[in-house]
Amino acid sequence: MKISASIIRKIHFYSGLTLSLFISIHLFNHLTIYWGEDIYLEFMESFRVVYRNIIVETLLIGIVMIQIVSGINMAKRKKFLKSYDKLHVYSGFYLSFFLIAHVSAILIGRCYFNLDTNLYFGAATLNLSIFPLIFIPYYGLAIFSFFTHIACILRIKMLIRNPEKNYNFHAKIIIASGLIIAILLIIGLIGVNIPVEYKVPFGM
Ligand code: HEM
Numbered sequence: 416m417k418i419s420a421s422i423i424r425k426i427h428f429y430s431g432l433t434l435s436l437f438i439s440i441h442l443f444n445h446l447t448i449y450w451g452e453d454i455y456l457e458f459m460e461s462f463r464v465v466y467r468n469i470i471v472e473t474l475l476i477g478i479v480m481i482q483i484v485s486g487i488n489m490a491k492r493k494k495f496l497k498s499y500d501k502l503h504v505y506s507g508f509y510l511s512f513f514l515i516a517h518v519s520a521i522l523i524g525r526c527y528f529n530l531d532t533n534l535y536f537g538a539a540t541l542n543l544s545i546f547p548l549i550f551i552p553y554y555g556l557a558i559f560s561f562f563t564h565i566a567c568i569l570r571i572k573m574l575i576r577n578p579e580k581n582y583n584f585h586a587k588i589i590i591a592s593g594l595i596i597a598i599l600l601i602i603g604l605i606g607v608n609i610p611v612e613y614k615v616p617f618g619m
Protein backbone atom coordinates (compact mmCIF):
# COMPACT_ATOMS: atom_id res chain seq x y z
CA MET A 416 0.00 0.00 0.00
CA LYS A 417 1.37 3.42 -1.00
CA ILE A 418 0.70 6.28 1.39
CA SER A 419 0.34 9.73 -0.19
CA ALA A 420 2.87 12.51 0.51
CA SER A 421 0.24 14.69 2.22
CA ILE A 422 -0.74 11.89 4.62
CA ILE A 423 2.94 11.24 5.45
CA ARG A 424 3.38 14.95 6.18
CA LYS A 425 0.29 14.95 8.44
CA ILE A 426 1.58 11.89 10.31
CA HIS A 427 5.02 13.54 10.68
CA PHE A 428 3.34 16.73 11.92
CA TYR A 429 1.19 15.10 14.65
CA SER A 430 3.81 12.61 15.83
CA GLY A 431 6.30 15.52 15.78
CA LEU A 432 4.06 17.58 18.09
CA THR A 433 3.77 14.67 20.54
CA LEU A 434 7.50 13.95 20.44
CA SER A 435 8.31 17.66 20.88
CA LEU A 436 6.26 17.69 24.08
CA PHE A 437 8.30 14.78 25.46
CA ILE A 438 11.63 16.26 24.30
CA SER A 439 10.88 19.72 25.75
CA ILE A 440 10.11 18.27 29.21
CA HIS A 441 13.12 15.91 28.86
CA LEU A 442 15.47 18.83 28.10
CA PHE A 443 13.98 20.88 30.93
CA ASN A 444 14.66 17.88 33.20
CA HIS A 445 18.37 18.06 32.25
CA LEU A 446 18.39 21.79 33.04
CA THR A 447 17.08 21.11 36.58
CA ILE A 448 20.67 19.97 37.32
CA TYR A 449 21.27 23.66 38.15
CA TRP A 450 18.97 23.16 41.19
CA GLY A 451 21.00 20.12 42.28
CA GLU A 452 21.08 16.35 41.68
CA ASP A 453 18.20 15.66 44.13
CA ILE A 454 15.83 18.01 42.29
CA TYR A 455 16.93 16.52 38.94
CA LEU A 456 16.19 12.97 40.12
CA GLU A 457 12.92 14.02 41.81
CA PHE A 458 11.71 15.71 38.59
CA MET A 459 12.76 12.64 36.57
CA GLU A 460 10.85 10.31 38.92
CA SER A 461 7.65 12.40 38.59
CA PHE A 462 7.97 12.59 34.79
CA ARG A 463 8.65 8.85 34.63
CA VAL A 464 5.22 8.20 36.21
CA VAL A 465 3.84 9.43 32.86
CA TYR A 466 6.10 7.67 30.32
CA ARG A 467 7.92 4.79 32.01
CA ASN A 468 5.12 2.25 31.69
CA ILE A 469 4.75 -0.40 29.02
CA ILE A 470 1.96 1.42 27.12
CA VAL A 471 3.32 4.99 26.99
CA GLU A 472 6.95 3.96 26.49
CA THR A 473 6.04 1.57 23.64
CA LEU A 474 4.01 4.40 22.09
CA LEU A 475 6.93 6.81 22.55
CA ILE A 476 9.41 4.50 20.84
CA GLY A 477 6.83 3.87 18.09
CA ILE A 478 6.47 7.63 17.57
CA VAL A 479 10.27 7.99 17.35
CA MET A 480 10.32 5.32 14.61
CA ILE A 481 7.37 6.91 12.76
CA GLN A 482 9.12 10.30 12.93
CA ILE A 483 12.31 8.91 11.41
CA VAL A 484 10.65 6.86 8.66
CA SER A 485 8.22 9.63 7.64
CA GLY A 486 10.97 12.30 7.88
CA ILE A 487 13.38 10.37 5.65
CA ASN A 488 10.56 9.70 3.20
CA MET A 489 9.81 13.45 2.95
CA ALA A 490 13.51 14.37 2.77
CA LYS A 491 14.03 11.98 -0.17
CA ARG A 492 11.41 13.87 -2.20
CA LYS A 493 13.12 17.24 -1.65
CA LYS A 494 15.51 18.36 -4.38
CA PHE A 495 17.65 21.47 -5.07
CA LEU A 496 17.42 22.75 -1.52
CA LYS A 497 18.45 26.28 -0.49
CA SER A 498 19.32 27.88 2.88
CA TYR A 499 16.62 27.09 5.48
CA ASP A 500 15.28 24.08 3.55
CA LYS A 501 18.79 22.62 3.67
CA LEU A 502 19.00 23.26 7.43
CA HIS A 503 15.56 21.67 7.83
CA VAL A 504 16.52 18.46 6.05
CA TYR A 505 20.06 18.18 7.50
CA SER A 506 18.79 18.72 11.06
CA GLY A 507 16.22 15.96 10.36
CA PHE A 508 18.97 13.57 9.20
CA TYR A 509 21.05 14.22 12.31
CA LEU A 510 17.95 13.71 14.50
CA SER A 511 17.36 10.34 12.74
CA PHE A 512 20.89 9.19 13.58
CA PHE A 513 20.77 10.59 17.13
CA LEU A 514 17.34 9.19 18.04
CA ILE A 515 18.29 5.66 16.89
CA ALA A 516 21.63 5.77 18.77
CA HIS A 517 20.18 7.42 21.89
CA VAL A 518 17.12 5.20 22.34
CA SER A 519 19.24 2.07 21.61
CA ALA A 520 21.80 3.17 24.24
CA ILE A 521 19.04 3.68 26.83
CA LEU A 522 17.52 0.25 26.10
CA ILE A 523 20.96 -1.45 26.20
CA GLY A 524 21.81 0.31 29.49
CA ARG A 525 18.56 -0.84 31.00
CA CYS A 526 18.16 -4.37 29.58
CA TYR A 527 21.80 -5.52 29.15
CA PHE A 528 23.66 -3.66 31.93
CA ASN A 529 20.65 -3.66 34.32
CA LEU A 530 21.16 0.02 35.12
CA ASP A 531 18.63 2.61 36.13
CA THR A 532 19.05 4.94 33.11
CA ASN A 533 18.87 8.10 35.22
CA LEU A 534 21.07 11.21 35.59
CA TYR A 535 24.23 9.16 36.11
CA PHE A 536 23.73 7.08 32.96
CA GLY A 537 23.23 10.21 30.81
CA ALA A 538 26.02 12.19 32.47
CA ALA A 539 28.59 9.32 32.42
CA THR A 540 29.37 9.95 28.75
CA LEU A 541 30.12 13.61 29.55
CA ASN A 542 32.41 12.89 32.47
CA LEU A 543 34.50 9.77 31.87
CA SER A 544 37.96 9.63 30.29
CA ILE A 545 38.01 10.92 26.68
CA PHE A 546 34.28 10.19 26.07
CA PRO A 547 33.29 13.91 26.36
CA LEU A 548 35.26 14.56 23.15
CA ILE A 549 32.66 12.47 21.32
CA PHE A 550 29.59 13.08 23.47
CA ILE A 551 29.72 16.88 23.79
CA PRO A 552 29.28 17.30 19.98
CA TYR A 553 26.90 14.30 19.89
CA TYR A 554 24.44 15.79 22.44
CA GLY A 555 25.16 19.40 21.46
CA LEU A 556 24.29 18.79 17.81
CA ALA A 557 21.12 16.89 18.79
CA ILE A 558 19.74 19.77 20.86
CA PHE A 559 20.84 22.28 18.20
CA SER A 560 19.20 20.18 15.44
CA PHE A 561 15.95 19.90 17.40
CA PHE A 562 15.67 23.69 17.73
CA THR A 563 16.81 24.23 14.12
CA HIS A 564 14.15 21.81 12.84
CA ILE A 565 11.46 23.64 14.84
CA ALA A 566 12.75 27.06 13.70
CA CYS A 567 12.57 26.02 10.02
CA ILE A 568 9.03 24.66 10.44
CA LEU A 569 7.75 27.82 12.15
CA ARG A 570 9.45 29.99 9.50
CA ILE A 571 7.84 28.12 6.61
CA LYS A 572 4.40 28.03 8.28
CA MET A 573 4.55 31.80 8.90
CA LEU A 574 5.71 32.42 5.31
CA ILE A 575 2.71 30.47 4.00
CA ARG A 576 0.43 32.81 5.99
CA ASN A 577 2.31 36.03 5.16
CA PRO A 578 4.40 35.49 1.99
CA GLU A 579 5.41 39.16 1.80
CA LYS A 580 7.14 39.13 5.20
CA ASN A 581 10.60 37.83 6.12
CA TYR A 582 10.89 35.49 9.11
CA ASN A 583 14.64 34.74 8.92
CA PHE A 584 15.37 36.80 12.03
CA HIS A 585 12.75 34.92 14.10
CA ALA A 586 14.21 31.60 12.92
CA LYS A 587 17.73 32.76 13.87
CA ILE A 588 16.53 33.66 17.40
CA ILE A 589 15.10 30.12 17.90
CA ILE A 590 18.28 28.52 16.50
CA ALA A 591 20.45 30.71 18.79
CA SER A 592 18.26 29.73 21.79
CA GLY A 593 18.92 26.08 20.89
CA LEU A 594 22.64 26.74 20.91
CA ILE A 595 22.47 28.48 24.30
CA ILE A 596 20.32 25.68 25.81
CA ALA A 597 22.73 23.04 24.43
CA ILE A 598 25.72 24.81 25.99
CA LEU A 599 23.97 25.37 29.35
CA LEU A 600 22.71 21.81 29.52
CA ILE A 601 26.08 20.23 28.73
CA ILE A 602 27.96 22.53 31.16
CA GLY A 603 25.38 21.61 33.83
CA LEU A 604 25.97 17.87 33.36
CA ILE A 605 29.76 18.14 33.32
CA GLY A 606 31.15 17.66 36.82
CA VAL A 607 28.48 15.19 38.04
CA ASN A 608 30.15 12.45 40.13
CA ILE A 609 29.56 9.12 38.40
CA PRO A 610 28.88 6.09 40.69
CA VAL A 611 31.11 3.08 39.99
CA GLU A 612 28.35 0.85 38.48
CA TYR A 613 27.77 3.46 35.72
CA LYS A 614 31.45 3.20 34.69
CA VAL A 615 31.14 -0.52 33.80
CA PRO A 616 29.59 -0.03 30.29
CA PHE A 617 32.63 2.14 29.47
CA GLY A 618 35.10 -0.59 30.46
CA MET A 619 36.24 1.31 33.59
C1 HEM B 1 12.52 15.38 16.99
C2 HEM B 1 11.99 14.86 15.94
C3 HEM B 1 11.20 15.64 14.90
C4 HEM B 1 10.21 16.56 15.04
C5 HEM B 1 9.64 17.09 16.33
C6 HEM B 1 9.79 16.95 13.70
C7 HEM B 1 8.78 17.82 13.41
C8 HEM B 1 8.44 18.22 12.14
C9 HEM B 1 7.28 19.01 11.80
C10 HEM B 1 6.21 19.47 12.80
C11 HEM B 1 7.33 19.27 10.46
C12 HEM B 1 6.30 20.10 9.64
C13 HEM B 1 5.36 19.19 8.90
C14 HEM B 1 4.39 20.00 8.07
O1 HEM B 1 4.83 20.59 7.07
O2 HEM B 1 3.22 20.08 8.43
C15 HEM B 1 8.52 18.65 9.93
C16 HEM B 1 8.90 18.70 8.63
C17 HEM B 1 9.94 17.95 8.11
N1 HEM B 1 10.73 17.05 8.78
FE1 HEM B 1 10.65 16.67 10.77
N2 HEM B 1 10.55 16.29 12.78
C18 HEM B 1 11.43 15.48 13.47
C19 HEM B 1 12.34 14.61 12.94
C20 HEM B 1 12.61 14.49 11.60
C21 HEM B 1 13.50 13.52 11.06
C22 HEM B 1 14.19 12.43 11.88
C23 HEM B 1 13.59 13.74 9.73
C24 HEM B 1 14.40 12.91 8.78
C25 HEM B 1 15.09 13.35 7.83
C26 HEM B 1 12.73 14.89 9.41
C27 HEM B 1 12.54 15.50 8.18
C28 HEM B 1 11.61 16.49 7.89
C29 HEM B 1 11.42 17.10 6.59
C30 HEM B 1 12.19 16.78 5.31
C31 HEM B 1 10.37 18.02 6.72
C32 HEM B 1 9.84 19.00 5.64
C33 HEM B 1 8.60 18.54 5.00
C34 HEM B 1 8.18 19.51 3.91
O3 HEM B 1 8.22 20.73 4.13
O4 HEM B 1 7.84 19.04 2.85
N3 HEM B 1 12.14 15.29 10.59
N4 HEM B 1 9.16 18.01 10.97
Ligand code: HEM
Pocket residue numbers: 438441445463467472475476479510517518521522531532533534536537538554557558561600601604
Ligand atom coordinates in the same frame (compact mmCIF):
# COMPACT_ATOMS: atom_id res chain seq x y z
C1 HEM C 1 22.56 16.08 27.09
C2 HEM C 1 21.53 15.62 26.43
C3 HEM C 1 20.75 14.38 26.80
C4 HEM C 1 20.96 13.46 27.80
C5 HEM C 1 22.08 13.42 28.84
C6 HEM C 1 19.89 12.47 27.69
C7 HEM C 1 19.74 11.39 28.54
C8 HEM C 1 18.66 10.52 28.54
C9 HEM C 1 18.40 9.50 29.54
C10 HEM C 1 19.30 9.21 30.75
C11 HEM C 1 17.24 8.88 29.19
C12 HEM C 1 16.54 7.73 29.93
C13 HEM C 1 15.39 8.28 30.74
C14 HEM C 1 14.75 7.23 31.62
O1 HEM C 1 15.29 6.13 31.79
O2 HEM C 1 13.67 7.51 32.17
C15 HEM C 1 16.77 9.47 27.95
C16 HEM C 1 15.64 9.11 27.26
C17 HEM C 1 15.23 9.63 26.07
N1 HEM C 1 15.82 10.71 25.41
FE1 HEM C 1 17.45 11.75 26.02
N2 HEM C 1 19.06 12.81 26.65
C18 HEM C 1 19.56 13.95 26.07
C19 HEM C 1 19.03 14.62 24.98
C20 HEM C 1 18.01 14.15 24.20
C21 HEM C 1 17.55 14.77 22.98
C22 HEM C 1 18.14 16.05 22.37
C23 HEM C 1 16.52 14.00 22.50
C24 HEM C 1 15.72 14.15 21.24
C25 HEM C 1 16.03 14.89 20.20
C26 HEM C 1 16.34 12.90 23.44
C27 HEM C 1 15.39 11.91 23.30
C28 HEM C 1 15.13 10.93 24.23
C29 HEM C 1 14.06 9.96 24.13
C30 HEM C 1 13.05 9.86 22.97
C31 HEM C 1 14.13 9.14 25.29
C32 HEM C 1 13.17 8.00 25.67
C33 HEM C 1 13.84 6.65 25.49
C34 HEM C 1 13.05 5.57 26.16
O3 HEM C 1 12.27 5.82 27.09
O4 HEM C 1 13.24 4.42 25.77
N3 HEM C 1 17.25 13.02 24.45
N4 HEM C 1 17.65 10.47 27.58
